[in-house]
Amino acid sequence: MERREEKNIEKASHLKHEKLSNITGSGSGILNDVDSFYTFPENNNEIEYCSGTACFVSRFRDPSLFGLAEKSEKKTYCLGKCYLGPASSNKNGEPNIEVKSSAAIVLENIVNGPLRDIKDYSNTGGFLALKNAIAMNREEVVGTIKDSMLRGRGGAGFPTGVKWESVLTQSSDRKYVVVNADEGDAGAYIDKVIMEYDPFKLLEGTVIAGYASGSSTGYIYIRREYPEAVSTILGAIQSMNENGFLGRNILGSDFSFDLHVVVGKGSYVCGEETAMLRAIEGRRPEVSVRPPYPTENGLFNMPTVIDNVETLANVPWILTKGADKFKDLGFSKSRGTKAVSLNSLFKRPGLYEIDPGMSLEDLIFEIGGGLKEGNVSGVIIGGPLAGIVTPDKFSTKLGYEEMHAIGASLGHGGVIAFDEHTSMHELIENVSTFVAFESCGKCTPCRVGSRVIRDAFSARTNKSLSYDDYTDIVSTLKEASLCGLGTGLGDFLSSANTNFNREVRSCFA
Ligand SMILES: Cc1cc2nc3c(=O)[nH]c(=O)nc-3n(C[C@H](O)[C@H](O)[C@H](O)COP(=O)(O)O)c2cc1C
Numbered sequence: 001m002e003r004r005e006e007k008n009i010e011k012a013s014h015l016k017h018e019k020l021s022n023i024t025g026s027g028s029g030i031l032n033d034v035d036s037f038y039t040f041p042e043n044n045n046e047i048e049y050c051s052g053t054a055c056f057v058s059r060f061r062d063p064s065l066f067g068l069a070e071k072s073e074k075k076t077y078c079l080g081k082c083y084l085g086p087a088s089s090n091k092n093g094e095p096n097i098e099v100k101s102s103a104a105i106v107l108e109n110i111v112n113g114p115l116r117d118i119k120d121y122s123n124t125g126g127f128l129a130l131k132n133a134i135a136m137n138r139e140e141v142v143g144t145i146k147d148s149m150l151r152g153r154g155g156a157g158f159p160t161g162v163k164w165e166s167v168l169t170q171s172s173d174r175k176y177v178v179v180n181a182d183e184g185d186a187g188a189y190i191d192k193v194i195m196e197y198d199p200f201k202l203l204e205g206t207v208i209a210g211y212a213s214g215s216s217t218g219y220i221y222i223r224r225e226y227p228e229a230v231s232t233i234l235g236a237i238q239s240m241n242e243n244g245f246l247g248r249n250i251l252g253s254d255f256s257f258d259l260h261v262v263v264g265k266g267s268y269v270c271g272e273e274t275a276m277l278r279a280i281e282g283r284r285p286e287v288s289v290r291p292p293y294p295t296e297n298g299l300f301n302m303p304t305v306i307d308n309v310e311t312l313a314n315v316p317w318i319l320t321k322g323a324d325k326f327k328d329l330g331f332s333k334s335r336g337t338k339a340v341s342l343n344s345l346f347k348r349p350g351l352y353e354i355d356p357g358m359s360l361e362d363l364i365f366e367i368g369g370g371l372k373e374g375n376v377s378g379v380i381i382g383g384p385l386a387g388i389v390t391p392d393k394f395s396t397k398l399g400y401e402e403m404h405a406i407g408a409s410l411g412h413g414g415v416i417a418f419d420e421h422t423s424m425h426e427l428i429e430n431v432s433t434f435v436a437f438e439s440c441g442k443c444t445p446c447r448v449g450s451r452v453i454r455d456a457f458s459a460r461t462n463k464s465l466s467y468d469d470y471t472d473i474v475s476t477l478k479e480a481s482l483c484g485l486g487t488g489l490g491d492f493l494s495s496a497n498t499n500f501n502r503e504v505r506s507c508f509a
């Protein structure tokens with residue numbers, strides 16, 4: 001693309017997104033071919049009812065409220081209130097938040113706070129990490145994050161320092177940081193709480209990422225379902241600009257960094273990094289084939305760091321306490337701490353910071369207190385697009401590799417327990433309906449496969465598909481989908497086939 005054209009796209013996007021940022025959660029009549037992709041191209045100001053899996057499995061707690069979600073033509077998948085499920089946008093209540101780890105890293109200010117005022121944040125050690133970072137050269141900052149063994153908290157667990165290094169070593173006069181605050185996985189509300197209760201920690205981590213990677217501009221892409229997070233982050237950005245922590249010559253150095261907010265329009269797939277880049281550019285947000293990776297060819301075709309909110313919230317602690325202190329926490333290849341969020345069926349739903357290496361059993365029964373009623377049939381960790389963990393595997397320790405070894409995922413850390421109120425038939429119907437609704441349509445296995453499975457499981461007596469046809473579709477989803485939406489549906493269905501085979505087969509009688 002010609003440089004001038006690129007600049008024009010960037011300028012148009014900036015103008016558009018400035019407008020978006022000022023009118024929380026609303027669009028402004030952008031091109032129809034782009035808007036037609038989205039469920040909510042315009043802000044509708046109507047009450048929304050959550051259809052996400054965490055609310056679905058708790059529907060028996062308030063059938064009439066969940067009935068409104070079922071009736072909604074435009075589906076809202078996850079309002080980040082899974083601790084209240086079934087949830088609606090006008091149902092309010094604070095989650096229980098506790099630190100259960102050996103050190104409080106991401107939730108420290110939140111359990112003692114909230115910390116929404118820049119002076120309060122500075123007075124409790126805020127911005128010391130940024131000062132430390134700017135006193136180091138970029139390579140040293142990247143080296144510190146690499147040494148800490150911090151891995152991405154958004155799902156894939158990629159080493160954060162390696163990503164930053166990859167952008168730093170690209171020769172380009174423009175580089176970007178993108179913060180992934182789309183948090184679409186049902187069951188997860190970690191990023192929401194960080195943004196609403198401790199916004200400066202995220203922003204400090206983001207500015208450090210900008211410095212370390214040699215970037216001059218950052219974008220925070222926040223889901224529209226989190227209007228309080230949008231307004232808190234916008235206010236915090238303004239305070240940082242006014243106090244010399246953002247903008248030109250930060251803290252008197254020669255480092256300058258600008259930060260913009262982009263609000264989503266109700267598309268789950270925009271959490272996938274290549275779709276998110278297109279969304280920020282104001283293009284139709286279909287998933288792109290990788291390579292090239294965003295670290296080489298990202299936003300506006302420039303090298304780009306894309307990091308999750310919780311990932312960046314770890315960075316200030318590492319830059320003040322040191323990489324070794326961070327690496328000493330956790331176990332195996334999962335170092336530091338991890339925030340996990342429990343859904344409303346638990347006796348003690350809420351957000352907890354834990355040490356990786358804790359068993360699922362301890363998380364479910366000691367921290368969560370087990371279920372309010374009934375028995376746990378299984379848990380889904382890291383959103384519905386992952387394997388189900390059944391009680392016989394609850395002794396597994398929480399860690400990236402350890403969860404993969406049992407066909408599950410640590411993912412983003414949302415934990416959805418379900419019980420005998422939800423049959424496997426119903427769960428598959430909910431998850432495949434979600435994927436069919438959110439599929440970007442770029443690849444056939446996901447676009448067609450999700451619909452065929454949804455239709456088969458929505459029909460109470462399935463006649464259209466044999467069990468063999470169904471398992472073929474599951475394998476194709478896993479092997480041939482372009483991104484984690486399709487492969488994740490395949491993983492979820494495989495796990496259902498393995499763990500609940502009799503029930504799944506009975507749907508094909
Ligand atoms: C369909 C799909 C949805 C995703 N949604 C999110 C999301 O909401 N938040 C997030 O941080 N990562 C999400 N990811 C992962 C991102 O693509 C990317 O790996 C992540 O933002 C990188 O940040 P990290 O290294 O800090 O985890 C999603 C991936 C896929 C395939």
Ligand code: SF4
Nearest residue numbers: 440442443446483486
């Ligand atoms: S797997 Fe689904 S969401 Fe991902 S690229 Fe293919 S169609 Fe799009």
